[in-house]
Amino acid sequence: MSEIPVIDLIREVRDAFNSHDIEKILSMTAEDSVWTTSSGIFRGKAEVRRYLVWFFDGIKNFTLHEIGIGTVAKDRWGVSEYYVTGTVDKKPVEFPGYSTYEFDESNKMKSKKIIFDRLGLAEMIVDDIVSKKVVHTVAKKVQEGLD
Incomplete structure (x- = not known):
């Protein structure tokens, strides 16, 4: 892994999520990335893009707030604990979540798992x-x- 610490990479991903910047998120995603979510498994950038468009369309004003353990990392892997705020069908929502990350040698997300209630x-x-x-x-x- 290059000199960029995994925690910094995860926080950069979080900031891109908070600004709903799909292109930035995809620029940090490996071509063969696999994202596992409660909505399915998305393989490769095209499927991840489809998921992100659907996700941001469903949860308006989406914002991740780091809590608990915050973000921890070891080698090329990391975990982030957060709660989400936003609106779904014009109703305010707030729920906890966790994401795990694996980065490749080019500092791109090789895998991401998103877990929430x-x-x-x-x-x-x-x-x-x-x-x-x-x-x-x-x-x-x-x-x-x-x-």
């Missing part, structure tokens, strides 16, 4: 009675499994 997000944005009932039932079943 989709059920909690769904609970924040549903507003019709049927959707609320479905999400509440799923959340209750999850909680019962924990008890």
